[in-house]
Amino acid sequence: MTEFSVIEKRARELVGGKEALQSQLISPEPPESLAMIGDDRYLSVMNRRVFRAGLTHRLVDQRWPAFEVAFADFDLDTVAAFDDTDLQRLARDESLIRHRKKIFAVRDNAIAMQKIVEEFGSFGFWLAEWPEDEIVDLWQELRRRFTQLGGNSAPAFLRMCGKDTFLLTDWVVRALAHWGVYEGRTTSKAALAEIQTAFNDWEEATERPFCQLSQILAFSIN
Structure with missing residues (x-):
């Protein structure tokens, strides 16, 4: 080599x-910094990456303040409790990006993140503890647990939030x-x-x- x-x-x-x-x-970011980031921020970054896939990043970033309002600042419990009617309404909201599957993925990802928080205390702690010399296994775990994180989206999400990859x-x-x-x-x-x-x-x-x-x-x- x-x-x-x-x-x-x-x-x-x-x-x-x-x-x-x-x-x-x-x-x-060092592990201690990753562990201190709130679960809501990880959910926000994760879903911003979901919407960036296949779209102009600038377009998604310009719309993201509206997403923060629509999804209650990405509070896990609130988003996980959204019903289909809530999500269908948001999928028609012109201030957002009207992509039904990705809108519904936000709730799916909140529920998946809740499970990690219940087991490890916080998503940030779980992320910080994962060894970099097994980072491709973390990609696979993210793809398995979460929705719309296929292809390069899982490692791109990690890069966005500062996890070394x-x-x-x-x-x-x-x-x-x-x-x-x-x-x-x-x-x-x-x-x-x-x-x-x-x-x-x-x-x-x-x-x-x-x-x-x-x-x-x-x-x-x-």
Whole structure:
């Protein structure tokens, strides 16, 4: 497997140097910060990601204050208690995004999050405790428990709320193939396990978080 120093050197060359690269890299939130975020905020971010999928992010973000009002600031108990009539009304509300399946997914996700809170005390604590060296398992768990978090939505949600994760964007997948790390479909358990191992090895060698490793990979190819 290509040493990450080689990949990072190429990324620096393409973006204009060490400082230019570093200025574009993000940092994850520490576990203690993740544990302190309220469940309502996680529910809000999760469903914002659900609505962003397939739509312009700016459009969703512009509408999100109206979603906060419509869904009672995403209070878990309140949203979980919405009945079908409430959701059908919201699915016709022109101040929101009128996507019936995603509107109904908000309630489904509130109910699913309640179960985690009942078991672990808070969603943030559950998220913070999940080890990054098994992050693809967390993707699968989110997809299993929640609605409309398929594809890249689960890792994108984690990135939005600050949990350290790599993303398998088109650029990252192309870079993995370019550097001889992994080539082929990235959806099987075997493929994800192989890619997780590569990121684990790079994290140990560089002491960089996964989010930065995947950014540098994306920057390392034309």
